Structure formats: C-alpha cells, structure tokens
Amino acid sequence: MLPGNFIQLANVAIRGLTLVSKFLLIFFLARFLEPAELGLYGLLAATVGYSMYLLGFDFYTYSTRELLKCKRDQWGGVLKAQGALTMTLYFVFLPILGLLFVFDLLPMKVFTWFFVLLVLEHLNQEIGRLLVTVSEQLYASLVLFLRSGIWAVLVTGLMLVEPEMRNLNAVFSAWTLGGLLALGVGVLRIRRLKLSGWRARVDWCWIGKGLKVALALLVATLAVRGVFTLDRYWFQELAGLDSLGAYVLFMGISMALMSFLDAGIFAFIYPGLISAYQKQDALSFRRGISKLLLQTVCVSGGFAVIALLAIGPLLVWLDKPLYSQEQGLFIWILLSTILYALGMIPHYGLYAQGRDRPIIHSHIASLIIFILATWSFAHFWPRIAVPLGLCVSFFCVLCWKSWSFSRLTPAHYRLFHS
Template sequence: MRVRNFSQLTNIAIRGSTLASKFLLIFFLARFLEPSELGVYGLFAATIGYSLYLLGFDFYTYTTRELLKCDRSQWGGLLKDQGALTLVLYAVFLPLLGLVFLKGLLPLHVAGWFFSLLVLEHLTQELGRLLVAVSDQLYASLVLFLRSGLWAVLATVLMFLEPNVRTLNMVLGAWTLGSAMALLLGIFRLKRMRLSGWSKKVDWIWIVKGLKVAIALLVATLAIRGVFTLDRYWVQHLVGLDVLGAYVLFMGICSALMSFLDAGVFAFIYPGLISAYQKQDAAGFRQGVRKLLIQTIGLSAGFAVVALITIGPLLAWLDKPLYSDQLVLFPWLLLATVLYSVGMIPHFALYAQGRDRPIIYSHIASLLVFVLATWIFSHFWVQLAVSMGLCASFLSILCWKSWSYFRLTAAQYRIFQS
C-alpha cells in the first residue's frame, strides 16, 4: 500500500510539474506575444488536437479493453495490428489535412510545424495511453512531461532571457523537440517491456472488428472535440483574433483542472474499474466509482476557488488591458470546465461496463446543443455566446450520462441504491 501511495504521489508530482510548465508557458505567451499571435497558437493547438483523432480513430479504446482481457504474451500482436491500421490512416488523412492550409484556416508558414507535430504528438499519445492501460503510470507521466512540460519550461526561460526569441516559431520548435524526446523515451520503455507476439501476422479481421467498436466511439469523440475546436474559430468569427487570445488564455487556465484530474484521479481509477467489472467484483466497482466521485468533485471545487481568487493578480502581472477587459469570460469558462469534469464520473462508470451508446449519443447531442445554444446566445450576448454555449453543452452531457448510469447499471454496481 505504501509503495502504491508513493507511486501515486510521484505521478501527481510529475504531472503537476507538467501542468505548472504548461500554465507558465501560457502566461508568458500572453505576456510576450501579441494577443493575435496567442490566438493563432490557440487555433494551431486546437487543430492539432482535433486532427489526432483522425490519425488514431480512437482505436485505443478497443485495444485497451482487449489488452486487459488477454495474456501478456499476445500484446505484441495486438499492438502490431494497431500499428498497421495507423499506417493506413496516415496515408489517408495526412494529405487531406493539407486542406487546413489551402482553405486558409491556418497560416501557411506553420504548415511544416503542423505536420511534424501531428505525427510526433500522435505516436507519443498512443504510447502514453498504452503505459496508462498497463498501469505503468510513472513512465506514462515522464513521457507526458517531455511531451508537454519540459519544452514549455525551456521555451519560457528563453523568452524571459532573450527578447529576440519571443516568436511563435521558437515556441513550435521547442514543442517539436519535446515531443521527439517523449517519443524516444516511450519507445525505450516499450522495448524494455519485452512483449511477445510481434511475429504474428496482421489480423485484419480483428482490426475490422475493432473499427466497428472504435468508429462509433470516434464519432462521439469527434463531436466533443469538435466543440473544443469550433469554439475557438467561432470566437474569432464573432469578436476577432485579439479577443480569441484572451479566450485561449482563460481556457488554458481552466483546462489545468482536467490535467490535474487526469494525473491524480482518472489515470489511477479507470483501469481498476474495467478490471473490477470484468471480474464481476461489484464491491470493487462501487468503491472505484465512489472514489471517482469524491476526488473529482473535491478537486474541482478546490480548483475553482483558487482560480477565482488568483485570476485578478495574474492578469495584473500581465499588464495588458485587453485581457482584463475580457475577464467576464473567465467564470463562464470555469463553470463549463467543472461541468465537463464532473461529467467524467458517469462517463468512466459507463465505459468500464462497455456501455458505449450513451457516451456516443450524449457527445453527438452536445455538439448540436453547443451549436444551437451559441447561435441563440450570439444574438443577445456576442462576447459571452461561445462560453455560455459550452456551459449548455457540458450540462447536457452531465445529465445524459448520469441518467444513463443509473438506468443501465445493475443494482449491485450502483453506488446509490434504492
């Protein structure tokens, strides 16, 4: 038990350092770059994040459950199958993503960074997910630190010391270097696992079977990630690139909550939920969901209080009136993030049971709710329309998943029983 607690604390410390690094970066970008440049960075990062799902097809959701079901001697074969699918997806989608630049959604001068980072981010993301699934949390955190933390520290220090490097290209170059280092570490750890089964022929029948499961989840993921990508483009359309810079800053602060939860709560609890359900351990499943509920709500409430107290002094330090003028956005974005975080409680409880349909339907509905709500709000509150649309969208997800959890979960697996 002591070893496990030490491992969790170490994992939280590493991911906390990653979070602090990203947090530091977004503030220094806000201080040293023009708001319009920060807006471009936000669009770039959001487009990268969305494109990752096209390269992975969320196939890991199927692979993870299959890995946990079978013997370790078969894992190499399953990962080889996933790798074969990845090569096919690269061949299809990488050329199509060139339309992002041909249509002018992103400036052409960042195209090289875009495709380099897209491949690096995808490979490191999949390796990180594998390490989480096999409960190798420490290395998963180290990969994440290289991918998202260390380079941010280096970029921040360089911008602080040398005014001449305060450019978007320098930031993207540092990001690329960090992702490359994370990839090398992930490959090293994968080799040290000494998995067998790599000589097995690619099982395209298994891949097609997995795609039938993963594509349904992919539709749901694309819908929810569509909300997190469309919001930035919609803000730019409604109020311009400068205000988008403020939106990216505030959303960067709020998204720190999800990083904390991923590091200290979700990464430790959800593999156990899957295992407990597979073993028909109802008591273990209930205990896992109860821990998920208490820790998620506790962290969310604490984060919200600290964020509301500290946002004023942080904006004063930035000394850019534009950000202070847009402060009204922050409480709405914070509320949206808390709603999204709490919605992950029934999400993981459903996912562990293989109850994918409510997840899929709620995510698709959330995109529709976001578009409709934002369109309506934009007629009355242009500045707040997108933020209020996010709140409506994530509230709909929370309600749908919670209702589905109590409706579909057998009585012995529910934490609240009549």
Template sequence: MLIKDLIKNNIFHHRLALLANILLRAITLGARFLLIFFLARYLVPADLGMYGLLIATIGYALYFLGLDFYTFTTRELLKKPTDKWGGLLKSHGGLALTLYAIFLPILLSVFWSGSLPWSLVYWFFVLVVLEHINQELMRLLIAISEPLMANAVLFFRQGLWAVIVAGVMYFCPALRSLEFVLLAWCIGGALALLLAVYRLHQLRIEGWSNKIDWHWIGQGLKVALPLLVATLALRALFTIDRYWVEALGGLEVLGAYVLFVGFSNALLAFLDAGVFAFIYPGLIRSFQKQDAPAYKQGLKKLAVQTVVLSIVFVVFASFLIGPLLIWLDKPLYVEQQALFPWVLLATVIYAIGMVPHYALYAQGLDTPIIKSHIVGLLVFVVVTWLLATEWPDFAVPIGVAIAFTFIFAWKMTAYVQLTPIEFQPYNPKSEV
C-alpha cells in the same frame, strides 16, 4: 531474514517508483499550466490565439489518425503471450500508415480553407505526426506496465520543453515568438519519441515477422469506432469553440479565450491525474465482479472528491485571476475578463459531468454516452448560433456551458434509469 529483506526492498522500490511517477506527472501538469501564462505575457494576444487554434486542430486531427484503435490493441496485447506482441503492433502500425495516407492529405483543407495560415503548414504536419506516434507509444507503455517510462515520455512531450520555453522567453526577448514555441514543441516531441523507442527496443518484443492481420484490424475497428463517434463529437465542441470565437471577435479575443480556457482546464488536469485515474479502474473491476458495495463506495468517493476539488478550485481561481491578469500586463485580457466566469462555469459542469460518465462507462453503457455527446454538440451549435447576434462576446462560452449542462443531465438520467438499483449509492431503495 533474507526473504524479509527482499520483500522490504521490493516495497521500497515500488514506493520509490510510485513517487517518481507522481512527481513526473505533477511537474508535467505544472509546466503545462504555467506555460499558458508565460505565453500570454510574452506573446501578443493574436499569437496566443493562433497557438490555441493550432493546439485544438492538432488535438482533433489525432483522433482521425488513430481512430482510438488503442482501446482494442491494449486489451489484445494483455490476452496474448509476449512473443505475439510484435505481430499485433505491426498490424496496428499498418492501420496507422493507411490512416496517414488517407487523412494527412485531407488535413490540408484546414489551410486551403484559410482556417490556419499556410505559414504554419510545416509545423502542423510535423507536430501532428509526432504527437500521434508519441501518444500511441505512451499508451502502449502504460498497457505493458511501464508507467514510469510512460510518464517520462509525457514529461519530454509536454513538460520539459514548456519549462525551457518559459525560461528562455524570460531571459531572451528576441525569442519571444510563436515560431520558437513551435520549434521547442517539435524538439520535445522528438526526444520523447526517441526515449519511447529506446525503451521498447530494450524489451525485445518478438513476433515482428508476422504479416499484417487485416481481419484482426477489422475486428478492432468494430470495437473502437462506436466510442470514437462520441469522442469526436465532444472534441469537435472543444475545437469549433475556438474557431467560432475567432470568427466573432478576432484573433486577439481568441487569445483571451485561450488563456481563460487554459487556466480553467487546470481543474480537469488535476482531476484526471489525482482523482479519475485512481478511482474509475476500481469502478470497472467492482462492476465486473458484481461487488455493489465496492462500486457504490467508489462512486461516492469519485463524486465527493470531484465536487470538493471543483469548489476549492473555483474559490482560488476567482481570487487569483485578477492579480494574474495585472501581472500579464496586457490590457486586452483585463478588458475580456468577463469571459472568465462563463469559461470557468463550463469547465466545472464538465468536470462534475464526468461522475455519471464514469459510472456508465464502468458498466459498459456506452450508448447513452455516445448519444449525449452527439446531441450536446448540436445543442452547442444551436445555442451559440442563436446568441451570436445579440451577445457575440459571450455566445461561445455560454453555448459551451449549456451544452455541458445538457450532457451532464443526459448522463445522469441514463445512470439513474439503467443502473441496477443495488449499484445506486444515492437511491434509498439500494440500501434495503
């Protein structure tokens, strides 16, 4: 009986932890989704546009400060005994400090060029460092099987402060400013950092006395840099689009664009948390084991859930956007509503394109992913440039939609051509 009770207790605690993880992630996603509407209601459109520029620039800067080196570190941690972890993390930290010394001064060019105003320079550098450290620590917590703490860190980093900002802005008109939003973001990031450091300290990780292993760092860069190129190309598209909208229409139109992108990106957030995160690890395991039936079943599930959720989201978004814009009580957003269908279309194409993306990634076929992102960025630049003269209001979202269509087609073609026939669920020959 004692053994059965222990098993029941373990199952109960496992389910409780899983429920807590889901709730924390759901609350965080909900807070991020709602924040954009509260900012749209209580900030002037130009401030919302500047907020969007700041987020995009910080998000892009993180890749230069991290180089996606975590993809190498996490695999290495799982291979080594725990008494070696401190040395690996110390080496990773040494790389991070080196990258800070190189790229933080270079990032000043964003302000020298006038892309962002100097009034935001202090906010920018505090936030970019906090976001980078928190992101790395959260990934580390996930890698060492601390998902609940990782989600708690994410909640402080992105969720709690967003809820507080919305509430304070509702009750206190004097604090309806971009500076208050950035202050709350900094405080949320600082609390997340303290929580992550406290938990890692409790784990008593050993090996910190080891010297920084630059040879190991060099090996890791060889692994991380190729995929980083693809990521930088794709993220460049998500950054350049905002600056291009501002150049063509000004900060107020950018505010509307940021609002519509924020609304549409809820689809990607839900897919990432509820579909991709659960299915793609199974695809990797199935392909590594050469289990074709399991791989095909997982890929079918990924495709069906992505398409169905996308259709449902489009239906609800189409009905909700009108009443939401009326509630915001900003005529500019209603005037720019014609942008929304293009933004939504681009988001749906991107979401569906993640199906062949994960199908290739699970097989270790990184080259077509890298090439599609680089060429996709070039397609976006060319198409937007050609449309900017005749259709300046729609050039950017149409350019994004066409670029994502191109990327999807490239990945789908690569999947069909490179995937072994027995791993293609929709190829009749694979059933023979």
C-alpha cells in the same frame, strides 16, 4: 530493479511536474506573446489535438485488449498490424488536413509546424499507451513529460532571459524538440523489450474487426472533442484573433481543473468502481461513487473560488489591457468547465458498468447542442455566444448522463435508493 514504491512515487512526481509545466506555460505565453499570437497557438494546439484522432482512429481501445490476450512472442505481429493501419490513415488523412490551409482556417506560416507537431504528438501518444500496456508506467510518464512538460520549462526560461525568443517560432521549435526527445526515449525502451513476432503477415481482417469495435467510441470522442476545437474557430470568427488570445488564456486556466481531476481523482477511483461492479460488491460501488461525487464537487468548488479571486491580480501582472477587457468571459468559461467536470461523475458510473451507449449518445448530442445554442446566442450576445453554448451543451450532457445512471444502475448500486 527499483522498488515498486519508488517507481510509483517517481511516476506521480513526473506527472505532477508535467501538469504544473503545462499550467504555467499558458501564463508565460500570455505574458510574453501578443494576444493574437496566443490565439494562434491555441488554435493550432486544439487542431493538432483533434486531428490526432483521425490518425489513430482510437484503435488502441481494441489493440490494447488484443495485445494482452496474446503471448509476448506474438506482440510484434499485433504492433505491426497497428503500424500498417497507422500508415494507411496517414496516407488518407494528412492530405485532407491540408485543406485547413487551403480554406485559410490556419495561416500558411504554421503549415510545416502543424504537420511536424501532429505526427510527433500522435506517435508519442501511441508509444505512451503501449508503454502503459506493457507495465512500463515510469517510462510512459517520462515520455509524457518530454513531449508536454520539459519543453514548456525550456521555452519559458529562454523567453525570460532572451527577449528575441518571445515568438511563436521559438515555442513551436521547443515543442518539436520535446517531441523528438520523447520519441527517441520511447523507441529505445520498446526496442529493449525485445518483442518478437514481427515477421507475421499483416492481418487486415483483424484490423477491420478492430475498426468496427473502435468506430462507435471514436464517433463519440470526435463529437465531444469537436466541441473543444470548433469553439476556438467560432470564437475567432465572432470576436477576432486578438480576443481569441484571451479565450485561450481563460480556457487554459479553467481546463487546469480537468487536468487535476483526471490525475488526482478520476484515475484513482474509476478502476475501483469497475472492480466493485464486476465483483457485484454494491457497497464498495456506492462508496466509490460517493467518494467521486464528494471529491469532484469539493475540488471544483475550491478551484472556482481560488480562480475567481486570483484572476484579477493575474491579469494585472500580465499587463495586457485586452485580457482585462475580456475578463467577463472567464466566468462563463469557468462555469462550462465545472459543468463538464460534474458530468464525469455519472460518466464513470456508467463506464464502470459497461453502459457505453448513453455515453456515446450524449457526446454526439453535445456537439449538436453546442452548435444550435451558440448559433442562437450569436444573434444577441456574439462575444459570449461560444462560452454560453458550452455551458448549455455540458449542462445537457450532465443531465443526460445523470438520468441514464439513475435509470440503468441497479437500485442497490445507487447512492439514493428505496
């Protein structure tokens, strides 16, 4: 048995390496691929990420709680039922997703890659969540590193030494290899847990109950993630696939902020908020919110300053004139990401109190606002309409969640109260 401190340190180190790998990958892809290829990579990656919700239906939000309620010898039955639902969703949605190619939203040359990567990403995501649930955090981080980090390092190294590898097929091949390795490690670890209960019949009534619970959160998730998928398709329509490459690059840089906040701040603070609220410890809750506010604002501000200073030299190093021509996009994309990050402060304040309704409503509204705003801006400033739409959408969400937090939070739990 490894000591707990070592496991925690190794867990943080592996997740840190994953973040760094993903962060650097986008730079090297921008360096070695043509802008149109980078644009297509971003389009496929965003579509895979969004389609995963259709294959999983966010059912884990229900099954995880149910799993922890059961005795260990019943876990196999719960997982078997979730597996049956997954197979049903595959049967329903995989053919429907083929319409992406029928309507030429994605080119046929990535048809096979799309479905292979989609299935691998979804299975690895569910296995990672299961490993976290059964307190196998180190293996969950290892699975994450294999599916999101190691292949990025591998393909970057190959591109550096072998110019013939500088193409999308090499990228997707490395991604697939990483996914297969992650799947193998995850399955082997779960088998070693020797879970029982697999002979139990699939309880479709239990599945139906779970779907009702997960559906509301799924709709909200699909809406807010829809913004981060529709934006790429809309930008391609307005500016072309080459310019989409610049958009993907700038969005990749900006969203690194969210990755750092998620891993370094949100993941450590929000469990304490939940615990403080459940214990009716108003002082600890206020301190947690204050810490969340201060750290998010400071990290976001520092990231913005560094990014704005570094973007010029970075674009010179990439040696792609198109990216320098589109540099004006970066400011708006960075602003939209900061607004999104600030919106997570009242988000976690509401979540800790179990106030899901304003979160769900604001996420649904975010997609509607984004569509209306972008459509309006497209008539006047088509090349920056999408990032402007993101800014308006996330500003409205920030205001909505902040107002809801102020209105619904008991006075003695707020930072500012009479």
